[in-house]
Amino acid sequence: MEVRGEVVDGVALYRIAGKIDALTGPDLHSVVSSAIGGGNPRIIFDMREVTYISSAGLRVIVLSAKQAKAANGGFAVFGLQPAVSEVFEVAGFRTIIPIVSSEADARSTFGA
Amino acid sequence: MKLTRAQRLGREGAILKQLTLADEIIVLLLEDSSGAINPACAGVANIAIAGGVLMELALLGRIDTDLTSLFIVDPNPAGDEFLDQALRMIAAEPQKRSSGWWIERLGLRNGDLVGKVLGRLVEAGILRSEDRQFLWVFSRRAYPQNSGREEREAKARIASIVFNDTVPDPRDTLLLSLADSAGVLDDLFSSKQVSKASKRVAEVVALEEISRSVRAVVSRHRAALAAAKSGRSWVGPGRDW
Numbered sequence: 632m633e634v635r636g637e638v639v640d641g642v643a644l645y646r647i648a649g650k651i652d653a654l655t656g657p658d659l660h661s662v663v664s665s666a667i668g669g670g671n672p673r674i675i676f677d678m679r680e681v682t683y684i685s686s687a688g689l690r691v692i693v694l695s696a697k698q699a700k701a702a703n704g705g706f707a708v709f710g711l712q713p714a715v716s717e718v719f720e721v722a723g724f725r726t727i728i729p730i731v732s733s734e735a736d737a738r739s740t741f742g743a
Numbered sequence: 744m745k746l747t748r749a750q751r752l753g754r755e756g757a758i759l760k761q762l763t764l765a766d767e768i769i770v771l772l773l774e775d776s777s778g779a780i781n782p783a784c785a786g787v788a789n790i791a792i793a794g795g796v797l798m799e800l801a802l803l804g805r806i807d808t809d810l811t812s813l814f815i816v817d818p819n820p821a822g823d824e825f826l827d828q829a830l831r832m833i834a835a836e837p838q839k840r841s842s843g844w845w846i847e848r849l850g851l852r853n854g855d856l857v858g859k860v861l862g863r864l865v866e867a868g869i870l871r872s873e874d875r876q877f878l879w880v881f882s883r884r885a886y887p888q889n890s891g892r893e894e895r896e897a898k899a900r901i902a903s904i905v906f907n908d909t910v911p912d913p914r915d916t917l918l919l920s921l922a923d924s925a926g927v928l929d930d931l932f933s934s935k936q937v938s939k940a941s942k943r944v945a946e947v948v949a950l951e952e953i954s955r956s957v958r959a960v961v962s963r964h965r966a967a968l969a970a971a972k973s974g975r976s977w978v979g980p981g982r983d984w
Contacts, residue, residue, distance in 0.1 A: 652807055652816075653801075653804055653806075653807035653816040653817075654816060657804075683809075684809075685807045685808065685809045686801065686807060686809065686951065686952045686953070687801065687804070687807045687816075689950070689951075693910060693911070693913055693950065694912075694913065696910045697909070697910040697911075697912065700909070700910055717810070718809070718810060721810060721949075721955075722949055722950050722951070722952070723946055723949040723950065724950070726946045727910050727946075727950070728910070
């Protein structure tokens with residue numbers, strides 16, 4: 632898994648590539664936790680290049696969203712590939728986080 | 744010194760450092776009045792414990808799951824013999840299996856898990872073991888809680904995600920799903936509260952793959968038990984769904 636992060640207009644955007652699972656998830660969570668702890672609680676995951684997500688990976692998404700909300704920020708993801716989208720659908724993730732189709736839509740969930 | 748059955752099973756089963764999800768679900772399933780597992784849930788208690796064991800191993804980073812299978816991530820012992828027994832079984836299985844298969848394997852073909860967890864909880868001082876008389880003649884073992892603090896804390900954690908619209912913590916999500924699958928929510932909260940929160944409970948339970956599998960195995964097991972009771976044959980899905 633590769634993660635590239637940038638902060639634009641007060642939103643921390645992470646472009647993630649590869650697999651998010653029990654081996655890679657802790658690194659991603661650590662990066663996001665640092666951003667939230669550092670005063671950037673508005674988080675977007677660009678998942679266009681994520682090819683696989685396991686249950687441990689989904690837990691990282693839930694924990695990141697929980698931390699961001701607790702810090703009065705927000706969390707959104709966009710660009711799910713079909714295999715990843717299926718996992719999100721089965722788990723009903725739309726009920727807890729915004730899943731949108733583009734970066735612009737993700738930013739608009741924060742009014743950014 | 745002669746050990747009671749609960750103490751023996753507790754020593755066999757584990758060194759209890761902190762309550763696991765399997766321990767917590769048994770604390771929730773115990774009736775305060777009788778000190779016994781709630782009869783309405785007793786038939787699926789082993790399944791709930793098996794689910795709790797897998798969930799705990801997942802939270803400890805030893806296993807992971809996806810829509811089709813459960814797999815080892817880190818075979819190193821978790822430091823709790825009760826969990827490590829399951830971890831060794833999973834590591835020794837040559838074929839990749841689904842979480843549902845493992846819940847059935849650990850919960851329905853793996854001995855007296857309820858007895859083992861009760862033993863752990865007695866050893867840890869959370870429960871005590873008493874022989875009680877009923878109908879003046881018969882005696883049975885009861886497991887009253889010592890302080891009841893663990894049950895109150897578990898119930899409060901469940902309430903915090905059921906009755907609030909927050910993003911749920913994964914551990915609390917898993918505990919709620921075990922309580923829901925075992926059918927104990929009606930005993931923890933009023934039927935009006937449970938009915939009002941049913942949509943939220945279903946949404947939270949769906950978040951975790953192992954939770955969905957526990958619910959499915961419990962549902963199939965209850966259907967099989969009901970069919971056996973009524974004398975009908977039950978045709979369920981294949982083993983490795």
